Amino acid sequence: MVEDKNISVHQTLNDVFGYQSFRPYQEEIINRLIQGEDAFVLMPTGGGKSLCFQIPALHRPGVAIVVSPLISLMKDQVDALQANGVRAACYNSSLGVVEARQVLAQLHAGQLDLLYVAPERLLKPDFLEQLRSSGVSLFAIDEAHCVSQWGHDFRPEYAGLGKLRNSFPNVPMIALTATAEKQTRLDILHHLKLQNSRQIVASFDRPNIRYTVIDKAKPYLQLTAFLDGRRDESGIVYCLSRKRVDEVAGKLRQDGLQAAAYHAGLPAAERKQVQDDFIRDDLQIVVATVAFGMGIDKPNVRFVVHYDLPKNLESYYQETGRAGRDGLPAEALLLFGYGDIAIGRGLIEKGGNPEQKRIEIHKLNAMVGFAESGTCRRRALLGYFGETLSTDCGNCDICLNPPERYDASEDARKALSCVYRVGQRFGIGHVIEVLRGAKTQRIYDLRHDQLSTYGIGREQNQDHWSHLLRQLIHYGYLEQDIGNYSILKLTEAARPLLRGEAELTITKPRIKPGRKKRAERKIVGLEYDQELFNQLRILRKQIADRDGVPPYVVFGDASLAEMAATLPTDSEAFLQINGVGQTKLQRYGSQFIEEIIGFMCR
Helix, strand or coil: CCCCCCCCHHHHHHHHHCCCCCCCCCCHHHHHHHHHCCCCECCCCCCCCCCCHHHHHHHHCCCEEEEEHHHHHHHHHHHHHHHCCCCCEECCCCCCCCHHHHHHHHHCCCCCCEEEEEEHHHHHHHHEEEEEEEEEEEEEECCCHCCCCCCCCCCCHHHHHHHHHHCCCCEEEEEECCCCCCHHHHHHHHHHHCCCEEEECCCCCCCEEEEEEECCCCCCHHHHHCCCHHHHHHHEEECCCHHHHHHHHHHHHHHCCCCCEEEECCHHHHHHHHHHHHHCCCCCCEEECCCCCCCCCCCCEEEEECCCCCCCCHHHHHHHCCCCCCCCEEEEEEEEEEHHHHHHHHHCCCCCCCCHHHHHHHHHHHHHHHHHHCHHHHHHHHHHCCCCCCCCCCEEEHCCCCCCEEECCHHHHHHHHHHCCCCCCCHHHHHHHHHHCCCHHHEEEEEEHCCCCCCCCCCCCHHHHHHHHHHHCCCCCEEEEEHCCCCCCCCCCHHHHHCCCCCCCCCCCCCCCCCCCEEEEEEEEEEEEEHHHHHHHHHHHHHHHHCCCCCHHHHCCCHHHHHEEEEEEECCHCCCCCCCHHHHHHHHHHHHHHHHHHHHHC
């Protein structure tokens, strides 16, 4: 703690942290907190959130309690504070018995200015009692989006932090996050009882970052092409799975790049070594799952590549924000493939909380909408967080290389009419099947083969209609009822378009990358992809040999052909295939769905 009351926050900023001036909003937040007021702070990654509570902790009597979700994040901040001569410590499960006792002794003796803890440990009754006797200067809830079920990294244990207001009514509280759209903000304020606090929302804009989205087609070759001119720059490559992380990191090393893998499946010592090497510039590229990056204060990361589609825009914004924290030019590249959408949905469906799944599907759809958008990337990204740009940014792929557009009015009317004809009770997949005239049992059972819109879009492929329907959602002609299985409904804006009183121009649809021209055949009237059909036959033979049965006992050719035509990527869709019952779904469903998703992601 600063003993001399006459020392200003400016002097502390300079003497302790070595900075000459405050960034926008920092000084106001610091002074309010010192005066005992609450605050909610929304600042972008690299905006200087930590100083907003670290300096007040040195100017108020008692110990500042900082709630943090990750042990690695705590350690990084504590190490940095101790290097600046600040009395800081963390109290978490990584400590041995002796170390934990030492920290508690320091707390009891009033020898700490800041103590970093996890929410579970903080809310234990005996620990709260010790804090009452020690004296708390302030509570700082870092990564506050974890409080909200709408947050992209919801953690149930965070929701109980609102109890602190009852236990410590006179202790100021500050909640901080870099990523929270409107619903998440309202949730944070409600749960932490901060409705009357000063709310400071800084701009989300990181103008030095160039955002680029490209179709995923042979992604490793796309990655190496991107890296060719960046051999001396530091960067992060994010992948969704540990297996993909290991594969990409291994290939990069074989190609002569300094790259290492980072994910939760690696030993803690190896993860720490990778992180340390990266921070010291002894390692050029880290290939990682989302487990890497929080609290990594490395200013010279020049690029971030998303090898797979992130689950939501909050994660995308936070992860791309780890590039260019020094304010110099940086790049964010996203490889976007339609198969990634199915993988993302599959990961979400594994969750057990129906409400949480609904929210995550909504956020995934927003991520897809951003990737498919033909408008300025920065406008679309900032718009999601409620911030409006008056002009296009001039520093994204859309602005620098505008996509080709076409008049989609007639196809839009077909699609909107089909949504209406099926009673506004079905999702994108079923609407596409009706438009393309699919010959499935479900279509026949619902008598949708008798609708006037049945087969009116068979001349266009599935990708075309998927792209168009998502654009109609993006432009507000359709809405997805997220709470009701994402069924499509017409909006009022659709009426003039349907009546021919308005026209629609959109970007040309993306073609699924990594696929040869469709080699189509027909079995029982179905057009299907021959290559996928062959892969499913191979899988069927492997399963049949394993179980000691003829292949047709697993699935007949007609079932495989229907799979290759309709591409089911979840249990519900797989059950609609002729020849698939509950038993075969349980026995073989996951293997065949995984094969289909893998084919779509190539």
